[in-house]
Amino acid sequence: MPIFTRQPPVLQTAYSEVKRVAQQQPLLLTGTPGSLDVREVKGRPFYYRQFYDAEGSKASAYIGPVGQPEAEERAMAVRRAIELAQLFAKDVRLLAQAGYVRADKRTVAILASLANHAVFAAGALLIGSNAYGALLNELGVKAAAFATEDVDIARTQPLRAELLRVADADFEQILAESTVRLAPVPGFGRTPSTSYAALSGNKLSVDLLVPSGGDEVTVKRVPELKAHAQAMPHLRHLLVEPIDAVVLGHNGVVPVRVPRPEAYAWHKVRLSQMPGRPIDKRRKDAAQAAVLLGVLAEDAPDALGESFGTLSPTGKSKTRSAVKYIIEQLRADGHARAAEIVDGTTVP
Numbered sequence: 001m002p003i004f005t006r007q008p009p010v011l012q013t014a015y016s017e018v019k020r021v022a023q024q025q026p027l028l029l030t031g032t033p034g035s036l037d038v039r040e041v042k043g044r045p046f047y048y049r050q051f052y053d054a055e056g057s058k059a060s061a062y063i064g065p066v067g068q069p070e071a072e073e074r075a076m077a078v079r080r081a082i083e084l085a086q087l088f089a090k091d092v093r094l095l096a097q098a099g100y101v102r103a104d105k106r107t108v109a110i111l112a113s114l115a116n117h118a119v120f121a122a123g124a125l126l127i128g129s130n131a132y133g134a135l136l137n138e139l140g141v142k143a144a145a146f147a148t149e150d151v152d153i154a155r156t157q158p159l160r161a162e163l164l165r166v167a168d169a170d171f172e173q174i175l176a177e178s179t180v181r182l183a184p185v186p187g188f189g190r191t192p193s194t195s196y197a198a199l200s201g202n203k204l205s206v207d208l209l210v211p212s213g214g215d216e217v218t219v220k221r222v223p224e225l226k227a228h229a230q231a232m233p234h235l236r237h238l239l240v241e242p243i244d245a246v247v248l249g250h251n252g253v254v255p256v257r258v259p260r261p262e263a264y265a266w267h268k269v270r271l272s273q274m275p276g277r278p279i280d281k282r283r284k285d286a287a288q289a290a291v292l293l294g295v296l297a298e299d300a301p302d303a304l305g306e307s308f309g310t311l312s313p314t315g316k317s318k319t320r321s322a323v324k325y326i327i328e329q330l331r332a333d334g335h336a337r338a339a340e341i342v343d344g345t346t347v348p
Helices: 009-022 069-097 105-116 129-139 171-176 261-271 279-299 301-309 313-332 336-345
Strands: 004-006 035-041 044-052 058-065 125-127 141-143 150-154 182-184 195-198 205-211 218-222 227-232 243-249 253-258
Touching (some): 004 279, 009 069, 009 243, 009 253, 035 069, 069 243, 105 171, 105 243, 105 253, 129 141, 129 243, 129 253, 129 279, 141 279, 205 218, 261 279, 261 301, 261 313, 279 313, 279 336, 301 336, 313 336
Parallel strands (some): 125 253, 150 205, 205 227
Antiparallel strands (some): 004 141, 035 044, 044 058, 125 150, 182 195, 195 205
16 A cells, blocks of 8 residues: 555645635634624624634634724624635535545644734744644645644744734733633743643643754743743754645634645654654654655655755764665655655765
């Protein structure tokens, strides 16, 4: 069985159109689209949005008094967002049935809240397996997707403050607007929290990450979000020159930024042989790397070579060592030409 298959052109075109429209959204909803209703309170009419939140509970959101210019503007934006979400639901369902990756409802709600505050537009990236799923959709291929309980958000440089729409809100408050109930995970000793865990349901967590300056895992401040992040080694190369993508969800489509597929592939190659990393994660890393290397060797071999060339001398050496197993896997899965290209790309 091949490790990936191509989506037909008609579906790739449909995905591209969904992405185009999604990137123009001025407002993203959390939870179900719901409806825009008018309630009378003490004889006065007020706009409310009625919906089910990301946890599946019935909820309502106050918009403002009918007739007030600002409230009318907000009501118009909510009405348009509801219409778009309803249209997306049908399109995404068809794409998901064909093998496009669709994230779970709580993940999409979290990402929607971050997007509403322009966290991605200001320079943050979605990484991890949610980014991998988005990359599969971008590349127009179908492969084994990996369930993930982590939403990993990373940045290299401070986010552009002039683009952030956070006002006085901090990262924790932005997450709270997703309607997913999250709480900071205590750090070791007096170390500040860098992770936020769901209080109910599965083990969903949100992690804030930045590159470290060396080989040690540390904690760094992210002042523009009034938060702290885990500083990880070997992360900087992954975050260079990201691309625009979208995350498909049951109740909406969220514009995000993700690593370039070639950078993600080499990053996963190295992680697949990293000492001390759990074996199940290393297997997942190797499988994701094999898919991306196989696709890119056929579609963009020059990009693979250029990305490998930007690795540090140590990074190149460790990646060459780690990629041998994946080259063998590509050959075994019938991608001999891809294996040859990847092998040639990593030759000193």
